[in-house]
Amino acid sequence: MIILGIDPGLNATGYGFIDAQAGRCTLITAGDIRPPRRLLFQERIAQIHRSLTTLVQLHRPHTAVLEKIFTHQRFPTAASLMAHARGVACLVAQEQNLVLAEYLPTRIKRALTGRGHANKDQVSRMVQHWLGTLDPSWSSDATDALALAIAHAHMETSNAVFLAAR
Secondary structure: EEEEEEEOOOOOEEEEEEEEEEOEEEEEEEEEEEEOOOOOOEEEEEHOOOOOOOHHHHHHHOEEEEEOOOOOOOOOHHHHHHHHHHHHHHHHHHHOOOOEEOOOHHHHHHHHHHHOOOHHHHHHHHHHHHHOOOOOOOOOHEEEEEHHHHHHHHHHHHHHHHHHHH
């Protein structure tokens, strides 16, 4: 099953495609979409939409995985801006008939590292462990997107084993 993790943002939307088979995750590709900051808001959103659509059509994932929206009281604007890019990702998933999975950030970190409050370095090391590689050119957005895809694959496998044992 091909899984797409998306770490949405207006400045950088990270993406990571993996192939999850029999408890193993194989990297397909990862990177980020960076609309130029000089573009108008609607042009940036449109570029994210076009780029995600092209990537989905090229790699044909079954599932797209996103973090559930959360906000910190001190940063409401950041959450609002991220929500626009997240909405675009949800729209692409709907338009391309993908299953959409959403998890809280703490759930992703716990699935990957065993700790719900793991830092970015710990998450990055686990992405490297699961994929057997970590490209130094990947942004933290791409690594976070891969973490979403890997955690989803891990949780889906765990759920299938649990249900089969019942």
